[in-house]
Every structure is written in structure tokens, then in C-alpha cells.
Amino acid sequence: MLAKVYSSAVIGLEGVLVEVEVDIAQGLPAFTIVGLGDTAVQESRERVRAAVRNSGYSFPMKRITVNLAPADLRKAGPAYDLPIAIGLLLASEQIQGDASDAVFIGELGLDGAVRHTDGVLPMVAVAHERGIRQVFVPKEDAAEASLINGVRIVPVERLEDLTAHLSGARQLPEYTGAPVHTELVPEYPVDFSVVRGQEHVKRALEVAAAGGHNVLMTGSPGAGKTLMARALISILPPLTMSEAIEVTKIYSVAGQLPKDTPLIRQRPFCAPHHTTSLAGLVGGGGVRVKPGMVSLAHRGVLFLDELPEFGSKLDVLRQPLEDRVVTLSRAVGSITYPASFMLVAAQNPCVCGWYGDPERPCTCTASAVARYQRRVSGPLLDRFDIFVTVPRVPFEKLNSLQPGEGSTTIRERVIAARQIQERRFRGTRALTNSDMGPAEVHRYCVLDNKSQLVLQSAMRQLDLSARGYHRVLKLARTIADLAGAERITAQHIAEALQYRFHQME
Structure with missing residues (x-):
């Protein structure tokens, strides 16, 4: 008996879709998880075992193999508890339902409670990118998950609530909390x-x-x-x-x-x-x-x-x-x-x-x-x-x-x-004046004759390096922007040099 459900891993800041395969076969009782899981993933066996039993289901005393694919991608954290438990119950035919178009994310408590998981936002983002339109997440992570538009977010408090939803006994409501996109005025500690x-x-x-x-x-x-x-x-x-x-x-x-x-x-x-x-x-x-x-x-x-x-x-x-x-x-x-x-x-x-x-x-x-x-x-x-x-x-x-x-x-x-x-x-790749490279400096930091004389004199007296020269021009460009000036003047160069002078003392 084989069941497949989807979950997600996080590599850097990007999510990666993970296929959780659960196979139940005849043989001596064993529970094996393969697919390069860390200690938290391996410990999932005990959490899932207790959560399944404490949610009113029986744990199959057979040979259970869980594969987290792709197998060459390292998996970390307890987010695979919930998909492993759902895959186990589907494979043992204790619940009936279609989980092919959903992603499951969440840690399980021994009593079947679904707990917070780190990295929910990139996990939901990859589900959206892969065309999956429904994601089951811990209740306290639902607001964070809802930041991704176009995905149906279903908060889950307990394992038995989710199994009842998948079996059609009762429906879990979609997350409809207060929108978090509202423009809020930040509170600053110091003015x-x-x-x-x-x-x-x-x-x-x-x-x-x-x-x-x-x-x-x-x-x-x-x-x-x-x-x-x-x-x-x-x-x-x-x-x-x-x-x-x-x-x-x-x-x-x-x-x-x-x-x-x-x-x-x-x-x-x-x-x-x-x-x-x-x-x-x-x-x-x-x-x-x-x-x-x-x-x-x-x-x-x-x-x-x-x-x-x-x-x-x-x-x-x-x-x-x-x-x-x-x-x-x-x-x-x-x-x-x-x-x-x-x-x-x-x-x-x-x-x-x-x-x-x-x-x-x-x-x-x-x-x-x-x-x-x-x-x-x-x-x-x-x-x-x-x-x-x-x-x-x-x-x-x-x-x-x-x-x-x-x-x-x-x-x-x-x-x-x-x-x-x-x-x-x-x-361009630049966002602010500090991001300018030599080409941008040459294009946007054009000096008139008076400004050139001031900067030339400063380079000679302060022994400015080429990098120092470019930094003075970037600062002068910013000072000119604050003044709303289209061109850099000698006054802007003079103020920029003041901020560099300390280094030359």
C-alpha cells in the first residue's frame, strides 16, 4: 500500500517541493525514514507514532518506509511530521481522501496538536509557483502564509481535524483573517x-x-x-x-x-x-x-x-x-x-x-x-x-x-x-547612489569646471585614491539630490569632502 503527499523544504530563502512517499508492507514492524533527513526528521517517527495513536487511529505494526524526494536534497526540521502522518493514514486506508493537490506543513505534538514551523512563507510560495492551490498549515502560521496570493490557506489545529476534513466528515474553513497588506505607520523607538x-x-x-x-x-x-x-x-x-x-x-x-x-x-x-x-x-x-x-x-x-x-x-x-x-x-x-x-x-x-x-x-x-x-x-x-x-x-x-x-x-x-x-x-541593478559602479558614476556625476577644480585640488592635497574619488562623487550626487539639483556643484563637492576628511587625517 502506497500513498503520496506533498510538503516543502527551504534552501536558503527559496522553497523546494518535497514528495512524501509512504509505503506499508508485510514484514517485521519497522519505521524507516529515508531521503537525507536530519535528526529532527528522524525523530519524526516517534512524534508521528504518538500523534496517530492519540488522535484515535491505530498505528500499523508493519514495515513502514517513508521516502522524502528528491532523495539527494537534505531535509531539516520538524515540518514533515504532518505530511508523514497523513501519508501513513492514507496508506493504511484508515482515511479516504484526495491529497494530490495540496501541500502539508507542520510539526506534530504527541497529542496530535499541529505546531508552528519556521519558513512557512517560502514553502507556500513554492506551492504557488508549482500550481498547487491549497496548503494546510499550523493555525498560528496562517496569517504569514496568507501573504502569498492565489493560494487557499487552511489553518489546522489538530491532526484529527485535518483527517476529518480529508474524509469529508467536516470541512475546515479557509483562512479569512484580517488582511496584513494594510498600510501601517511604523512606530519608531527614537525620533x-x-x-x-x-x-x-x-x-x-x-x-x-x-x-x-x-x-x-x-x-x-x-x-x-x-x-x-x-x-x-x-x-x-x-x-x-x-x-x-x-x-x-x-x-x-x-x-x-x-x-x-x-x-x-x-x-x-x-x-x-x-x-x-x-x-x-x-x-x-x-x-x-x-x-x-x-x-x-x-x-x-x-x-x-x-x-x-x-x-x-x-x-x-x-x-x-x-x-x-x-x-x-x-x-x-x-x-x-x-x-x-x-x-x-x-x-x-x-x-x-x-x-x-x-x-x-x-x-x-x-x-x-x-x-x-x-x-x-x-x-x-x-x-x-x-x-x-x-x-x-x-x-x-x-x-x-x-x-x-x-x-x-x-x-x-x-x-x-x-x-x-x-x-x-x-x-538597472542599482537602487541608491551608493550602488553606483564606475560606469554609473561617469554617467550621472558630471561636474562643471568649478567643481572639477575643487575636486582636483582635494585629490592633490588629501591624496585621494580612485575609490575615494568615486565615493566623493557618489556623496556629492546624493547631496545634490537632497537639494533637488540636477547637476553637482562645487558646494556639493565641498560638503562631500568634509565627510571624507576624517579618514585622511
Whole structure:
């Protein structure tokens, strides 16, 4: 007796349809699962055995073989519990029904309850791509699954409810919850209006947000570096629907999608501690390779506080910063995750933190200061577009009751600049000015005679490299976009050079 049902696996961020074949034959009682399943898949035998019995069915005391095809694709996680149980009951003829045009996803409890499974969104997406129009998912994952249009989502609470549905005894209702596509106004933890002083730093962050540029802030402890980094999210444009689904896929696969948030509408802000491992930073693990912080920050901000404390781990960021993806190669194969993020970092000028402070003396030796500043490699520093010094805020500004410019006003200017770039790069791989290659820089960053003289003088005095030259032009293009200017002027070049000067000191 043979039964076939469909389930799904997740490779990277993409779903793969899996055919679950259950064969029951005469012979000594045995329950074997083949098809390159990990430990969680192998343990499915015991969960299915108990769930079938506790749902009012008998477990066949025969030779049971379960094949998860394709057999050369590694399977991980407990999502195959539900399809294995349905295949077992169909093969043993304890239930009758047609399961050929459906996908089953879910972990089983020993009492037959259907539990949450990671990665439901890409699993449902592949069912839609393969023309399957009905997917049975755990009840708590139904809202997430409903993000894929054109698929009938059926929430399942218990195994016996699903078997009754397949047998025609009673119908399970299709998911008709509140639509999650509604435009919601994100709530931001920090608004720029609470930041006192630091006008030049806020301007630098506005330029960074408008062009997607990476920022390094250097300043003494307590100057407000972390506060302003957290406020940066509040001036970025809202996620588009396609971006939101892309980010939601990443969090679903990583198992970090909140239960009450089926669709992520706010740009991610990830701030890993400097003790985070390499696997935690870029992704990895065992058989189940999961996204790291660089992918969880996709379409958002990756904030590295106390940058020098990360040490040599920082060099793994160089490839994601250039390619906007991270590729993890393991013995089981290579997996690529998206990693298009803004890198925002903060650091103290020295070990004690007071080097260059006008009021508090530094206790570090000159050699200690030099060693501390060399902890971040030159190639990584070269990936930053904007370098800004964050001074201490004077008492008068801290005590002022006059609020600063709010994030809403700044965000409107950023959105206007991004819309200019969207029209400029339509049909190309670039999304923002920071994505421009040499060809785009040559095409869109044309200088007049006065601007050329200013940049030529700066290159000679500051010894700018070719990469530094291109970064200045990209920054100038963003500053011009914020001003609504069609052409880059000498004023835009001068402001862009200010943001690069710190690196040349």
C-alpha cells in the first residue's frame, strides 16, 4: 500500500517541493525514514507514532518506509511530521481522501496538536509557483502564509481535524483573517526631535539615509552616537510591499518572525554585540544553515557599536558590503542570502575614550591610541562613505526645551531624494547612489569646471585614491539630490569632502 503527499523544504530563502512517499508492507514492524533527513526528521517517527495513536487511529505494526524526494536534497526540521502522518493514514486506508493537490506543513505534538514551523512563507510560495492551490498549515502560521496570493490557506489545529476534513466528515474553513497588506505607520523607538545639538551629525545621517551610504561615527562616551544610530531608522523610507515580503522571508526562515507580526513593515535594525560569533554575524550553523545578522539587517541598518572591539571578525563584512549578498559554503553545498544593508558603526577615539576631548584629558599613551585605531583594517574602513566626529553636547543645548527637527520632516526629504534615484536607476541593478559602479558614476556625476577644480585640488592635497574619488562623487550626487539639483556643484563637492576628511587625517 502506497500513498503520496506533498510538503516543502527551504534552501536558503527559496522553497523546494518535497514528495512524501509512504509505503506499508508485510514484514517485521519497522519505521524507516529515508531521503537525507536530519535528526529532527528522524525523530519524526516517534512524534508521528504518538500523534496517530492519540488522535484515535491505530498505528500499523508493519514495515513502514517513508521516502522524502528528491532523495539527494537534505531535509531539516520538524515540518514533515504532518505530511508523514497523513501519508501513513492514507496508506493504511484508515482515511479516504484526495491529497494530490495540496501541500502539508507542520510539526506534530504527541497529542496530535499541529505546531508552528519556521519558513512557512517560502514553502507556500513554492506551492504557488508549482500550481498547487491549497496548503494546510499550523493555525498560528496562517496569517504569514496568507501573504502569498492565489493560494487557499487552511489553518489546522489538530491532526484529527485535518483527517476529518480529508474524509469529508467536516470541512475546515479557509483562512479569512484580517488582511496584513494594510498600510501601517511604523512606530519608531527614537525620533530625531529628542536629539539635542549635533546638527552636523544629523545632517550626515540624513545624507547617508538618502543615498544608502555607510557611516562611521567617532566620539567620546555619552556623546549620543548610539542614540542617533537608533534614530536613523525613523528617517529611512518605508518598506515597499516586495521589500517587506523579502525581509519577512528572512525572519521566517531564521525563526525570528514574531507571532503577532506576520508581515514586517519596519526596516530592520540589527545591533550585534562585539562578542557575536562569525556564524552569528554572517550566518551558518549545522545542517540547517540559518541567516546571520548581515541578512537579518537586509533592507535596513546593521549597527556595530564599539567597532574596534569586533577585531578580525570585521573582515567577513567586506564581501557582503560589495556584493550585497553573503554566500555560505558548507559540505552540503552553498547557500546565498541577501545582505543589502546600511552599515553604521560607532567607536571611541581611544581605549579610555577621551582622546581629543577638550574638557577631559586622555589617559592613553600615544602608542596605545595608535594600536586601538589600527584594530579596524584599512580595507574595511575604505567601505565607509561618511566619517563624522561626534563631540560632546554643551549644557546649553542639553538643557534647551526647544525640540530638534523631527524625523517626519527629515524623512520627507529623504524620500524625495530616493524617488529621484529610483527614476535615475530604473531598469538597472542599482537602487541608491551608493550602488553606483564606475560606469554609473561617469554617467550621472558630471561636474562643471568649478567643481572639477575643487575636486582636483582635494585629490592633490588629501591624496585621494580612485575609490575615494568615486565615493566623493557618489556623496556629492546624493547631496545634490537632497537639494533637488540636477547637476553637482562645487558646494556639493565641498560638503562631500568634509565627510571624507576624517579618514585622511
